[in-house]
Amino acid sequence: MEENKEPKGSSFIGFLIKALIIVAACAGVCYYIVTHYGVSTQNQNTVVNEIEEEIEEIEEEPVEEQKPVAGQVSGFDISFLKQNLEKENKIYSPLSIKYALKMLEDGSSGNTKAQISKVIGDLDLKTYKNNENMALANVMFVRDTYKDSVKKEYVDLLKSRYGASLEFDDFTSAKNINKWVNDNTLGILDNLVDDDTVKPLDFALINALAIDLEWNNKFIPPADDYEAFVAEDFGHIIPEKTPENEDLYFFVTSSMDVIEKEFEGPNGNIKVSGMDIKATIDNYDIVSKLGEDNMRATIKEAYTKFMRDENYEDDHIVGYRDPKKGTSDEDIDKALAGYLENYFDEINANYHKVNKSTDFEVYDDNEVKAFAKDLKTVDGVTLQYVSIMPKNLELDTFVKSMTEKDINKYISNLKTLDYNNFDNDCVTIIDGYVPKFDFEYSLDLMEDLKKLNITDVFENGKADLSNMVDGDAYIGAAVHKANIELTQDGIKAAAASFAGGLGAGSEFDYFFEVPVKHIDLTFDKPYMFLVRDKDSGDIWFAGTVYEPLLYANDTTKEAN
Numbered sequence: 242m243e244e245n246k247e248p249k250g251s252s253f254i255g256f257l258i259k260a261l262i263i264v265a266a267c268a269g270v271c272y273y274i275v276t277h278y279g280v281s282t283q284n285q286n287t288v289v290n291e292i293e294e295e296i297e298e299i300e301e302e303p304v305e306e307q308k309p310v311a312g313q314v315s316g317f318d319i320s321f322l323k324q325n326l327e328k329e330n331k332i333y334s335p336l337s338i339k340y341a342l343k344m345l346e347d348g349s350s351g352n353t354k355a356q357i358s359k360v361i362g363d364l365d366l367k368t369y370k371n372n373e374n375m376a377l378a379n380v381m382f383v384r385d386t387y388k389d390s391v392k393k394e395y396v397d398l399l400k401s402r403y404g405a406s407l408e409f410d411d412f413t414s415a416k417n418i419n420k421w422v423n424d425n426t427l428g429i430l431d432n433l434v435d436d437d438t439v440k441p442l443d444f445a446l447i448n449a450l451a452i453d454l455e456w457n458n459k460f461i462p463p464a465d466d467y468e469a470f471v472a473e474d475f476g477h478i479i480p481e482k483t484p485e486n487e488d489l490y491f492f493v494t495s496s497m498d499v500i501e502k503e504f505e506g507p508n509g510n511i512k513v514s515g516m517d518i519k520a521t522i523d524n525y526d527i528v529s530k531l532g533e534d535n536m537r538a539t540i541k542e543a544y545t546k547f548m549r550d551e552n553y554e555d556d557h558i559v560g561y562r563d564p565k566k567g568t569s570d571e572d573i574d575k576a577l578a579g580y581l582e583n584y585f586d587e588i589n590a591n592y593h594k595v596n597k598s599t600d601f602e603v604y605d606d607n608e609v610k611a612f613a614k615d616l617k618t619v620d621g622v623t624l625q626y627v628s629i630m631p632k633n634l635e636l637d638t639f640v641k642s643m644t645e646k647d648i649n650k651y652i653s654n655l656k657t658l659d660y661n662n663f664d665n666d667c668v669t670i671i672d673g674y675v676p677k678f679d680f681e682y683s684l685d686l687m688e689d690l691k692k693l694n695i696t697d698v699f700e701n702g703k704a705d706l707s708n709m710v711d712g713d714a715y716i717g718a719a720v721h722k723a724n725i726e727l728t729q730d731g732i733k734a735a736a737a738s739f740a741g742g743l744g745a746g747s748e749f750d751y752f753f754e755v756p757v758k759h760i761d762l763t764f765d766k767p768y769m770f771l772v773r774d775k776d777s778g779d780i781w782f783a784g785t786v787y788e789p790l791l792y793a794n795d796t797t798k799e800a801n
Contacts, residue, residue, distance in 0.1 A: 312778040326637040328507040330680040332784035340448045348709030353697045367777045374619045377450040378425040379405035387443040415439040426451040454616040460516040501792040505766035514795035515676035520597035522669040593660040602655035630768035673762025676789035679726040
């Protein structure tokens with residue numbers, strides 16, 4: 242009599258998500274893999290025991306049902322940052338994990354489905370068009386001998402809802418899976434899984450996504466497209482920077498290369514590589530405040546003393562005296578006539594003027610500073626990089642206490658460089674520094690999902706994947722890996738003109754003091770970041786930066 246055998250009920254569910262950011266010629270890769278191995282009954286029991294022991298050790302952190310708001314960050318998006326508070330560089334893709342959980346939710350039923358649904362809420366995943374800069378694809382690989390166990394209804398659902406294709410494979414090697422991943426990630430990701438990972442599988446669900454985008458405007462311009470900034474002070478233009486007038490400069494030349502800056506790392510200060518950012522917003526109507534007649538009289542008096550008194554000094558004056566220049570009342574009146582005409586033309590033109598080294602957005606309060614910059618729009622999709630740094634708290638303390646409401650407040654209150662967005666009756670000066678970084682990180686996704694009360698799907702006997710396959714199945718492991726590299730790729734620089742002098746051989750310029758507000762956007766200690774779809778709010782990446790790229794290790798210090 243033939244011995245009764247327990248059917249092979251464990252199958253493999255592999256969600257594999259890969260995401261990539263390329264800035265200039267620099268690349269970053271993110272991929273996410275969830276594995277469930279087909280094993281014997283004896284091994285199944287061992288796995289179940291191990292999972293039960295792990296669950297007992299976990300301090301559950303219940304989360305309320307998510308109710309995502311279009312365009313906003315959800316609690317789920319930042320939950321993995323809050324659960325992994327190690328002081329190290331971290332990167333993961335919430336969008337990738339959502340795709341994985343959504344496909345898993347579609348294949349589950351009962352309490353298994355309810356647990357997943359409670360965490361991810363009523364997700365309406367955006368459809369992204371594949372092109373040479375962005376790619377998103379799904380596939381279901383099925384072992385040749387296992388294809389009858391996968392429900393046709395589930396395969397049809399994956400095709401209609403996610404555009405997923407169906408591939409059959411003997412699973413003797415990783416060759417076909419790796420080729421599919423490479424073909425669907427803009428040719429960037431190679432050899433994602435090895436043969437030993439693939440051989441036990443019965444089937445695998447794979448999602449791959451990639452982006453290859455430049456900044457909308459460059460941090461550093463090409464050398465042949467570079468126009469140095471001329472400093473602007475108090476609504477007037479300084480003609481040339483010298484040691485004597487250097488203290489008057491609040492808007493200086495933007496670097497043509499990346500620059501070195503000290504960063505407060507977890508193990509002490511380090512020298513890192515990055516890009517400086519600068520902007521001035523002139524919202525001070527100096528002519529209305531001081532009166533043109535009064536300003537003319539003040540300038541005339543200062544110029545007269547400047548020309549006639551060899552030892553005359555005034556902190557408001559920049560220039561040098563030409564001893565051959567005439568100093569009669571007639572000479573002075575003649576010289577000042579042309580100077581003052583240009584002087585007031587420039588002052589009036591500079592009111593409400595914005596000078597900037599590149600486009601960016603800024604948020605600043607007593608507790609937090611935030612910097613945001615857009616990547617190029619492709620097929621109507623604009624992704625935005627946002628970095629957020631606490632001013633007073635350690636980053637791990639800040640992340641632990643922050644909520645999605647906090648993050649959405651920072652994002653919704655970001656200011657573009659428009660004079661209407663900044664304080665009146667002053668000149669706003671923004672000076673900052675954006676570090677480069679390049680790192681990889683792995684999440685223990687199964688443990689993180691258990692902390693969110695997604696537990697049944699990981700336990701044999703409790704997992705209900707009846708909408709996906711015939712027979713029992715459960716998830717045996719979940720791992721999320723990511724690698725990201727953020728660099729310059731230049732930003733187009735702006736130019737400012739300067740006032741003319743008083744004729745050949747003589748230079749004079751006069752400056753009135755005005756109220757100035759400074760905003761420091763220097764990121765010089767640990768901070769968090771997001772890469773988000775500005776329209777849908779999808780978070781492609783989230784992470785923390787504790788150690789940016791060391792300046793000594795940077796091989797791309799010049800503009801591309």
